[in-house]
Amino acid sequence: MSHPELSELDIPELILPFPAREYPQAQEICDDTDQWMRDIGLVPTPERERHLIETQISRWFPAVVPYGDYSAVLLGSRFLTLSTVCEDWIAEQHGISQGNLALAMAEYMACERIARTWVGDSSEAILPTVVRDLHQQLRDIATPDQVLRIQYHYLQLFMASSTEAAHTHQGVTPKIAAYKRIRELTACMAPFFTLSEIARGQHTPLKTLMRPETVQLTALAGIVSGISNDVIGLRRDLSRDDTMIYPSILAHHHQCTFQEAVYQMVDEFHRDVEEFMHRAEALCVADPSHGPAYVEILQDAIAGNVAWEYYSTRYTMDGWHR
Numbered sequence: 620m621s622h623p624e625l626s627e628l629d630i631p632e633l634i635l636p637f638p639a640r641e642y643p644q645a646q647e648i649c650d651d652t653d654q655w656m657r658d659i660g661l662v663p664t665p666e667r668e669r670h671l672i673e674t675q676i677s678r679w680f681p682a683v684v685p686y687g688d689y690s691a692v693l694l695g696s697r698f699l700t701l702s703t704v705c706e707d708w709i710a711e712q713h714g715i716s717q718g719n720l721a722l723a724m725a726e727y728m729a730c731e732r733i734a735r736t737w738v739g740d741s742s743e744a745i746l747p748t749v750v751r752d753l754h755q756q757l758r759d760i761a762t763p764d765q766v767l768r769i770q771y772h773y774l775q776l777f778m779a780s781s782t783e784a785a786h787t788h789q790g791v792t793p794k795i796a797a798y799k800r801i802r803e804l805t806a807c808m809a810p811f812f813t814l815s816e817i818a819r820g821q822h823t824p825l826k827t828l829m830r831p832e833t834v835q836l837t838a839l840a841g842i843v844s845g846i847s848n849d850v851i852g853l854r855r856d857l858s859r860d861d862t863m864i865y866p867s868i869l870a871h872h873h874q875c876t877f878q879e880a881v882y883q884m885v886d887e888f889h890r891d892v893e894e895f896m897h898r899a900e901a902l903c904v905a906d907p908s909h910g911p912a913y914v915e916i917l918q919d920a921i922a923g924n925v926a927w928e929y930y931s932t933r934y935t936m937d938g939w940h941r
Contacts, residue, residue: 622866622877625854629878631885633847635892637918639926640685642692645678652677652696660745661700674933676703683811683923687818694756695814701749702807705730706780708746714784714863723784727777734770761817764825772809779804787863798868802845803838808920812837815916827909832902839895840917846888847925852934853881895921 622628642648653672662668671677680695705727713723726746733739733750758766779801786793786801793801816823827833849856849865856864866880873880899917902910928934 622857625857628854628857628881630850630853630881633850633885633888633925635922635925636896637922639682639922640919641923641926642681642685642687644689644692645681648681648689648693648696649675649678651693652700655697656700659749661704661749670707671700671703675927675931676700676933679924679927679931680811680814682927683920684815684818685919685923687815688760688820691760691814691818694753694760695811695818697749697753698757698810698814701753702776702810704746704749705776706805706807710780710784714787718784718788720781720784720788724781727781731770731774731777734773761813762822765813765817765822768813768828769810772807772813775804775809776807783863790862792862792868792871795868795872798863798865799842799845802849802865803841806841806845806848808841808844808924809837812840812913812916812920815920816913819916821912821916823909823913827906827913830902830906832898832905833910833913836895836898836902836914836917839891839898840921843888843891843895843921844924846884846891847921847928848934850881850885850888851925851928855934892921 656662656671656677662671676699677696680699681692684692684695709723709726713719729739729747730750733747734754737751737755739747739751754766754770757769761769783801783805785791828837846865853864853866865884866877869875869880869883870877873883875883895917899910899914903914904910
């Protein structure tokens with residue numbers, strides 16, 4: 620599907636009805652995370668320095684959690700690094716036609732096992748070590764169900780990333796509903812809803828999380844965050860010939876121009892945000908004891924994510940990881 624020249628492409632701004640609220644010590648969290656990445660060897664080359672530090676991925680979690688325990692926010696920032704490495708260095712590198720999907724999925728399986736059992740092979744590779752260490756730290760500060768929730772959400776990320784990589788690898792265009800589900804999970808927001816809860820010293824009962832209103836609201840938060848990535852990072856994605864992007868899929872299925880698909884995508888984003896607000900209100904009415912606190916977590920995550928995407932060079936740099 621052809622698209623206009625990048626300079627001619629009109630991409631409307633995303634507007635939210637609630638503000639972004641950054642953690643007061645965001646820069647300290649960012650600096651501490653960057654130093655941790657250097658110390659464990661995640662940035663041994665200028666390319667990885669640019670990818671992991673210059674793009675300010677270490678400022679993402681303090682952008683989405685405005686208050687809470689410093690050490691827990693720092694752990695959340697390190698988990699974001701883990702998510703970035705998994706998505707970019709496993710799924711995206713092997714999703715291309717020359718990649719090795721079997722190897723990518725095997726690495727995801729290994730990560731899942733280490734996170735769950737702390738047991739892996741005898742390798743001293745960086746990624747397995749990071750997975751084990753972060754999950755050990757998590758168990759020190761989280762309740763058992765919070766640990767299990769985060770493990771479950773990472774398993775969802777691994778499944779969705781593998782599914783997206785398989786589509787890209789084979790040049791298959793998913794249906795619109797299938798893409799939105801993939802995007803909801805590859806946005807990898809759900810683990811950080813729980814990590815934000817931990818940092819704030821809160822605990823959302825499983826009964827609340829399993830309510831239909833909560834399940835629907837959580838899914839919408841993931842979809843909205845994933846589509847915001849597609850909107851804000853669109854010029855970057857086009858410059859690196861990324862085919863697994865929402866406007867390309869909309870244009871393919873709706874038989875419209877690429878620019879028309881971009882407008883559809885942005886309109887859909889704002890409709891989803893409006894639906895999110897309606898469902899958030901419904902949850903607060905249905906569960907006044909725990910609904911409002913959970914809604915606040917999701918709103919802070921959505922707004923902070925969009926604000927971060929607008930200033931992070933991750934969404935403007937050409938060829939930032941390949």
